[in-house]
Amino acid sequence: MAQSPLPLPQIRGFLETQRRDRWWAMPLFTFLGLGAFIVYSTWAAFQAGHYFIGGPTQIGAQELLSPFYSPVLWDAPGVTSGHAWLGPTPSWWPAWLLMSPALLILWAPGGFRFTCYYYRGAYYKAFWADPANCAVGEPGFRGTSYRGEQKFPLIFQNIHRYFLYLALVFIVLLAHDAWRSLWYLGDDGARHFGLSVGSLVLSLNVVFLGGYTLGCHCWRHIVGGRHDCMSCHATSHKAWTRVSWLNSRHMLFAWVSLFWVGFTDAYVRLCSMGIWHDWRILG
Numbered sequence: 308m309a310q311s312p313l314p315l316p317q318i319r320g321f322l323e324t325q326r327r328d329r330w331w332a333m334p335l336f337t338f339l340g341l342g343a344f345i346v347y348s349t350w351a352a353f354q355a356g357h358y359f360i361g362g363p364t365q366i367g368a369q370e371l372l373s374p375f376y377s378p379v380l381w382d383a384p385g386v387t388s389g390h391a392w393l394g395p396t397p398s399w400w401p402a403w404l405l406m407s408p409a410l411l412i413l414w415a416p417g418g419f420r421f422t423c424y425y426y427r428g429a430y431y432k433a434f435w436a437d438p439a440n441c442a443v444g445e446p447g448f449r450g451t452s453y454r455g456e457q458k459f460p461l462i463f464q465n466i467h468r469y470f471l472y473l474a475l476v477f478i479v480l481l482a483h484d485a486w487r488s489l490w491y492l493g494d495d496g497a498r499h500f501g502l503s504v505g506s507l508v509l510s511l512n513v514v515f516l517g518g519y520t521l522g523c524h525c526w527r528h529i530v531g532g533r534h535d536c537m538s539c540h541a542t543s544h545k546a547w548t549r550v551s552w553l554n555s556r557h558m559l560f561a562w563v564s565l566f567w568v569g570f571t572d573a574y575v576r577l578c579s580m581g582i583w584h585d586w587r588i589l590g
Contacts, residue, residue, distance in 0.1 A: 319444030330440040337433035340562070344569055351375055351572050352409035355383035357579040362389035366494060369585060370487045371505040373575040374512055374568050378480050379408045419474040422467035424524050425561050468525045478517050485509040491590070501590025505574060512571045519560035522553030
């Protein structure tokens with residue numbers, strides 16, 4: 308009986324491949340996109356200023372608050388935004404330690420994205436080349452020491468579900484900010500409805516972030532994945548179907564929401580600096 312020889316596994320050098328397509332394009336675009344967002348968001352978080360326009364006592368201006376700084380626990384030194392939950396910077400805060408409201412809260416939404424199932428695969432390829440793409444040689448350090456996400460430090464990726472709970476809270480807080488942006492203080496001292504470009508920017512930010520967050524794999528499991536008999540739980544099945552629609556577009560919402568949350572901060576910042584003007588559409 309004739310036997311066909313079995314080919315031995317091929318050991319490729321780093322980035323070595325027989326692929327002839329542009330396999331490097333997606334990792335490169337991912338590296339540039341995520342890299343640009345990380346640089347900008349880090350810079351913006353350390354600015355500790357120009358994170359809002361308008362305010363509870365400012366007449367005629369829509370109240371816009373950057374999502375990078377919401378919620379504001381304490382205002383930055385010398386800043387009175389009208390959004391701070393606990394007021395100005397406390398006296399016990401060390402003078403040598405930078406006080407930026409963004410640094411107190413960005414770890415929560417940042418942790419949700421960093422541990423996201425989609426983003427893991429994206430930045431593993433783009434930043435670590437682990438692997439750079441399918442059928443492409445991996446770095447030499449990978450070797451036999453690869454331990455996956457079951458050992459330190461990547462075992463911390465398993466806390467993604469808990470970051471999801473925090474992300475859901477942030478969606479509610481940002482929705483409240485979007486609602487506040489629809490009202491302004493009139494000359495008569497009363498609040499009036501007004502729709503501005505900034506109001507639309509903040510509202511779309513909630514929509515895109517909501518689409519990304521509610522399309523999470525963990526949320527899909529929480530909504531309907533716990534049941535062995537989906538037809539026995541009609542409500543859960545309907546909710547699971549809706550979440551599955553978002554989940555199938557998780558990558559799309561991940562990128563759109565990432566771009567838009569950065570643009571929202573930039574919009575509020577440029578309006579606060581007087582470079583842009585927040586044009587009112589209605590009201």
